[in-house]
Amino acid sequence: VPELPEVETVARQLARHLEGRTITRVHTHVDSLRRPLQGGKLRADVEGRTILRIGRRGKYLVVELSDDARLMLHLGMTGTFRILSRSQPRGKHEHVVFSLADGEQWRFFDPRRFGMVESFAPGQDDWPPPSLAGLGPEPLGPDFHGDYLHQCIRGHRQAIKVLLLDQRLVAGIGNIYASELLFRAGIRPGRGGRRLTRPACARVVCATREVLTEAIAAGGTTISTYTNVDGEMGMFDRELLVYGRGGEPCLVCGHPVRQRVQAGRSTYFCPRCQK
Ligand SMILES: [Zn+2]
Numbered sequence: 454v455p456e457l458p459e460v461e462t463v464a465r466q467l468a469r470h471l472e473g474r475t476i477t478r479v480h481t482h483v484d485s486l487r488r489p490l491q492g493g494k495l496r497a498d499v500e501g502r503t504i505l506r507i508g509r510r511g512k513y514l515v516v517e518l519s520d521d522a523r524l525m526l527h528l529g530m531t532g533t534f535r536i537l538s539r540s541q542p543r544g545k546h547e548h549v550v551f552s553l554a555d556g557e558q559w560r561f562f563d564p565r566r567f568g569m570v571e572s573f574a575p576g577q578d579d580w581p582p583p584s585l586a587g588l589g590p591e592p593l594g595p596d597f598h599g600d601y602l603h604q605c606i607r608g609h610r611q612a613i614k615v616l617l618l619d620q621r622l623v624a625g626i627g628n629i630y631a632s633e634l635l636f637r638a639g640i641r642p643g644r645g646g647r648r649l650t651r652p653a654c655a656r657v658v659c660a661t662r663e664v665l666t667e668a669i670a671a672g673g674t675t676i677s678t679y680t681n682v683d684g685e686m687g688m689f690d691r692e693l694l695v696y697g698r699g700g701e702p703c704l705v706c707g708h709p710v711r712q713r714v715q716a717g718r719s720t721y722f723c724p725r726c727q728k
Pocket residue numbers: 703704705706707708723724725726727
């Protein structure tokens with residue numbers, strides 16, 4: 454499932470490929486992805502508009518169009534983008550296709566259909582939608598720091614790993630990177646939020662920045678299906694220290710890495726390195 458580094462990688466690539474280009478037509482080939490696709494609204498909001506800027510907020514892609522129109526996209530579990538010539542036949546799972554003025558097409562491929570493609574009309578005050586407005590600070594931005602994290606989680610009985618996955622607390626962290634950053638911070642994923650001191654929170658923030666920055670530099674992680682816009686897989690898999698390594702020796706101390714299920718998700722940690 455794509456997390457912040459994968460979405461950031463895609464955003465940067467889409468920006469490089471698409472900024473400055475004009476969308477002439479939008480074709481929707483299914484009725485719904487995660488939510489119903491509003492084909493008529495998409496066409497009205499997007500057709501004829503130029504792509505000015507493509508960025509990321511949490512795990513969402515935000516496309517700013519001319520006339521103050523916008524697109525918001527989410528990769529869901531299996532979403533990827535392709536930029537292909539119009540003459541290339543449409544693939545089976547290419548559910549939304551944006552035709553560009555120069556004859557190429559920007560296609561959203563999503564076999565599991567948990568992704569999202571939504572548009573916002575120019576000058577409407579429904580921007581930002583609740584799914585964006587409710588997000589916590591960006592983990593690589595200045596508002597995510599030790600004091601902030603400490604304020605948010607003190608008094609919480611819930612495990613630190615589960616708290617970090619709450620997008621209202623901090624945006625974009627998912628299951629893989631939560632395990633990795635807690636290993637680097639030396640903190641057990643099952644430790645209750647209220648049992649983290651201020652210095653421990655500062656270590657979590659520091660480890661978060663390190664892991665996400667390195668993962669972005671490696672083009673993200675490809676656990677199952679993620680590929681970037683150029684069809685390449687992320688390279689961060691080989692740098693994962695605990696995720697997916699249950700029973701294997703810890704790369705720091707040699708003790709077997711433990712695997713637990715927490716809130717329905719697999720969690721990995723070293724019982725010796727993490728307290
Ligand atoms: Zn260890």
